[in-house]
Amino acid sequence: MNRSLKRFRFFYTWICDYKVYFCIYFLRVVKRRNYITWYDKLLNKLFTWQFGAIALFAGVLAALPSGVTDGKLKVLPAKIEVEIPMKFGTHGIDISHHNGDIDWDQVSSYNAHHSAVKFCFVKSTEGTDHVDHRFEEHWAELRERNIVRGAYHFFNVKSDPRLQALNFLLQVKLESGDLPPVIDFENGVSGLRNKLKLAENIKIFIDLIEKHYGVKPIIYTNKYLYKEYIQDNYKDYPVWISQYNTSTLDGYHDDHLAFWQYSMRGKVEGINADVDFNVFLGEETDFQKLLLP
Numbered sequence: 633m634n635r636s637l638k639r640f641r642f643f644y645t646w647i648c649d650y651k652v653y654f655c656i657y658f659l660r661v662v663k664r665r666n667y668i669t670w671y672d673k674l675l676n677k678l679f680t681w682q683f684g685a686i687a688l689f690a691g692v693l694a695a696l697p698s699g700v701t702d703g704k705l706k707v708l709p710a711k712i713e714v715e716i717p718m719k720f721g722t723h724g725i726d727i728s729h730h731n732g733d734i735d736w737d738q739v740s741s742y743n744a745h746h747s748a749v750k751f752c753f754v755k756s757t758e759g760t761d762h763v764d765h766r767f768e769e770h771w772a773e774l775r776e777r778n779i780v781r782g783a784y785h786f787f788n789v790k791s792d793p794r795l796q797a798l799n800f801l802l803q804v805k806l807e808s809g810d811l812p813p814v815i816d817f818e819n820g821v822s823g824l825r826n827k828l829k830l831a832e833n834i835k836i837f838i839d840l841i842e843k844h845y846g847v848k849p850i851i852y853t854n855k856y857l858y859k860e861y862i863q864d865n866y867k868d869y870p871v872w873i874s875q876y877n878t879s880t881l882d883g884y885h886d887d888h889l890a891f892w893q894y895s896m897r898g899k900v901e902g903i904n905a906d907v908d909f910n911v912f913l914g915e916e917t918d919f920q921k922l923l924l925p
Contacts (some may be wrong), residue, residue: 682892721916722911726762726893730905736776749779751780751912752783753771753910754782806845811923814836819850848869858871870889876895893909894910
């Protein structure tokens with residue numbers, strides 16, 4: 633976030649937090665019109681300066697549009713409390729049963745007002761037999777509200793990749809306008825033999841998913857696993873990277889990255905728990921091309 637934007641948010645929050653105290657102070661000072669002591673005179677001079685500055689700043693706020701932009705995206709409310717990559721315009725979230733009950737009417741309203749949740753990845757399956765018990769509910773709600781949806785499988789490094797692929801295929805029916813399927817790969821192994829076996833299993837899973845849906849799946853991972861398993865082996869596949877507490881992404885092939893999960897502490901109206909925030913690393917036209925025909 634640039635410095636001017638940080639200053640704007642600081643002063644805006646400061647005024648909102650202290651406006652009550654200024655009102656009380658104003659009433660107190662107005663009663664002291666006789667300027668009986670030097671203390672009263674000093675307070676009135678200080679108040680006059682503060683009031684003038686606040687009035688001027690309030691006028692500037694009133695003249696500004698409802699959101700500060702960089703030409704692509706509005707600044708989101710301060711209560712979100714995360715720094716949002718402003719140079720990209722297509723933002724979204726990912727959810728699972730861990731997010732608890734979701735009021736999709738509120739989420740949709742938030743989406744329409746702030747243009748923040750344009751897509752949502754939903755956990756569908758994990759390992760060989762686990763199915764997220766909220767998947768069908770979330771999947772249907774997203775379609776009904778025209779939020780672009782995607783489904784992901786949490787890959788278990790110790791389970792058979794063929795059975796894992798079957799678990800996903802049996803649960804997820806993709807339609808036109810959906811995002812490609814996602815393999816959530818976030819755990820590694822130790823030892824050369826185990827690493828070679830894991831790399832083989834990842835390829836088996838990805839090949840089966842790609843063959844069934846006719847599209848290259850998205851690979852979700854972190855920086856370490858990306859360099860270890862993905863960077864040199866899946867150059868033509870879109871990558872969804874998780875990396876927090878940074879304003880830039882370094883050490884990746886630029887044409888590799890499609891999505892960036894930049895925070896685990898997002899707030900969205902209608903979802904009580906913290907939400908993972910994501911952004912598509914491209915133009916809106918590129919995002920549309922990624923969707924299933």
